[in-house]
Amino acid sequence: MTAQPLLIALVSVQFLVHALLWAMTARMARRWRESEGHFALFWCLLAVGLMLFVPPWASGSAPRNLADLLIIAASMCEHQALALHWGRRPPLAPYAAGLAVAAGIVAASFLLDNGHGVRVAVVCFGCALMMAASVRLMWQLGRAATPIFAPVAAAGYTLLATLLVVRGVQALLVGSTTKISIDAPGHANIPLAIAVLFVGGLLNLAHIRLVLGRVLHRLGQQAQTDELTGALNRRGLLQHLEAVHAGAAAGGAGYALLMVDVDHFKAINDQHGHAEGDRVLQAVSASLRTALRTDDRVGRWGGEEFCVLLPRTSLHDARQLAERVARRVAEDGTGVRVTVSIGVSQFTAGDADLQAVIRRADGALYDAKAAGRNRVVTAQGQR
Numbered sequence: 001m002t003a004q005p006l007l008i009a010l011v012s013v014q015f016l017v018h019a020l021l022w023a024m025t026a027r028m029a030r031r032w033r034e035s036e037g038h039f040a041l042f043w044c045l046l047a048v049g050l051m052l053f054v055p056p057w058a059s060g061s062a063p064r065n066l067a068d069l070l071i072i073a074a075s076m077c078e079h080q081a082l083a084l085h086w087g088r089r090p091p092l093a094p095y096a097a098g099l100a101v102a103a104g105i106v107a108a109s110f111l112l113d114n115g116h117g118v119r120v121a122v123v124c125f126g127c128a129l130m131m132a133a134s135v136r137l138m139w140q141l142g143r144a145a146t147p148i149f150a151p152v153a154a155a156g157y158t159l160l161a162t163l164l165v166v167r168g169v170q171a172l173l174v175g176s177t178t179k180i181s182i183d184a185p186g187h188a189n190i191p192l193a194i195a196v197l198f199v200g201g202l203l204n205l206a207h208i209r210l211v212l213g214r215v216l217h218r219l220g221q222q223a224q225t226d227e228l229t230g231a232l233n234r235r236g237l238l239q240h241l242e243a244v245h246a247g248a249a250a251g252g253a254g255y256a257l258l259m260v261d262v263d264h265f266k267a268i269n270d271q272h273g274h275a276e277g278d279r280v281l282q283a284v285s286a287s288l289r290t291a292l293r294t295d296d297r298v299g300r301w302g303g304e305e306f307c308v309l310l311p312r313t314s315l316h317d318a319r320q321l322a323e324r325v326a327r328r329v330a331e332d333g334t335g336v337r338v339t340v341s342i343g344v345s346q347f348t349a350g351d352a353d354l355q356a357v358i359r360r361a362d363g364a365l366y367d368a369k370a371a372g373r374n375r376v377v378t379a380q381g382q383r
Contacts, residue, residue, distance in 0.1 A: 005054045012051040019043035022207075038081030039207050045074035059116045059179060065106050068123045072102050075130035081207070082134050086141035102126050117171040120181050124168030131161035153206045226300040228278060229285035237299025237307055244311050245354040248347050256318035257357055258308035259343040259365040260288065260325065263373040265304035268336055280338055284329055291328040292321065307361075315346040315378065322376040330374075341368035345379040 022040035026032050049070035057063045076095045083090050105122050109115035135154045142150030224236025232240070241257075248254050262268075262284055269277040281304060288298045288306060297309040308325075310318050322342040329340050343364030347357050360379035368377040 005056075008050055009054045012047045012054070015043050015047035015050065019047055035081045035085040038077050038084060042074050042077040042081060045070050045077060049074060053181070059181060060110060060119070064181075065119070068106060068119055069099065069103055071123055072126040072130075073099055075127040078203075079130045079134050079137070082137050086137065088137075088141070098126070098129075113176040114172070114174070115176075116179060116181070117174055117176075120171035121168040124164040124171065128161040128164040128168065131157045131164070135161070149206075156202060156206070226285075229281050229300050231285045231289070231306065232297060232299035234299060234301055237297060237301070237309065240297045240299075240309055241354055241358075244309060245347065245351075245357070249351070253312040254314075254347045256310040256313040256315060256344065256346045257361040258310065258318065258322050258325070259301070259345075259358075259361040260284075260306040260308060260322075261341050261365055261369065262304040263339045263341055263369075268338075272336055276336060280336060283332055284338065284340065287329045287332045288325055291325045296321075305365075307358075313346075315344065318344050318346060319376060319378055326374070326376055339374040341365060341373045342376045343368055343379065344376060 019040050019042075022036060022043060026034075026036035026040050029036055031037055049067045052063045052067035052070070055063070073095075076098065080090060080095065102122050106119055109118040109122075112118055135157045138150045138154040138157070142153075224232055224239070226233040244255050262280065265277065265280070268280055281300075285298065285300065285306065288308065292298065292308065292310075295311050299307050299309075301307040310321060313321070322344050326340055326342055329338055332338075343361045343366070345357050345360035345364060351357055364377045364379040367380070368375050371377065
């Protein structure tokens with residue numbers, strides 16, 4: 001085997017390894033029909049398509065025509081994978097139509113003097129078109145999620161698409177007896193194969209970055225979310241509390257806290273069972289989030305107790321919000337009568353740390369429960 005087919009075989013093996021890794025990822029995540037499965041299929045099709053250029057089959061032979069169509073199908077599969085990653089699910093019909101057009105042009109090329117050049121151009125233009133579509137996806141959907149990565153990846157795709165267009169034009173302009181496919185000698189094909197090897201590695205890293213970034217984001221959300229209620233957990237809410245408190249202590253906008261406790265929760269569990277108690281907590285969490293504003297944060301503080309962060313909120317407004325929350329919880333219900341007691345406190349310039357504000361809200365909650373529950377009480381010294 002000469003150097004050029006050997007280099008193409010090396011590229012194919014690298015892409016096949018990418019396919020196996022993505023297949024393992026899709027299998028473990030059970031996401032064969034999502035982006036992971038489509039990335040596995042992309043690399044597999046590309047690897048097989050390039051491998052068909054290793055044996056010395058003649059241009060226009062069935063294996064070479066199949067290779068051309070597999071490479072175009074691979075680029076379509078990658079575009080669909082990127083669309084799925086960003087929440088789009090494009091129909092299969094446009095891809096099938098595009099592949100049918102490419103197959104028709106390949107078939108018609110046998111009637112032309114420069115049929116070989118036309119077939120090479122079909123592959124180059126087809127892949128360049130799908131790369132341009134992928135760049136459009138990255139620019140429209142990816143910039144918000146990955147403001148640095150998406151433009152850089154889009155620039156790389158644009159460069160490769162431009163090189164493919166140049167090669168496609170070159171293929172149309174060469175003589176009818178000149179062979180210009182990637183396995184042919186000359187025409188900078190060895191540098192092109194090395195570039196494909198290098199760019200293929202970068203593309204795989206780009207795919208990994210996209211999917212891994214989403215996985216890490218999902219894991220981060222899970223680490224900060226209470227599984228039962230969907231509210232923030234204590235750790236997640238504390239991150240927001242500390243950030244808002246630091247801003248207020250530095251002279252920024254103040255904030256208020258609500259400590260919310262479900263009244264007689266133990267009795268609900270004892271009389272109706274723990275499953276009903278779970279439904280009550282879920283309903284209270286949903287009522288809290290519905291009754292509050294977009295920037296407010298609700299967290300499950302522990303057991304049947306919730307803590308609510310109200311940024312840029314005065315004590316008067318915080319009390320009004322607390323009373324609205326209490327009414328909303330009582331009105332929503334779950335078949336079991338549910339009420340809440342709420343303690344309200346506000347940040348003051350003299351608060352040395354966050355715990356001072358939390359202690360005042362806890363004290364107000366204790367006063368609300370001692371006064372008979374089902375009420376809102378403002379922290380002592382702030383009434």
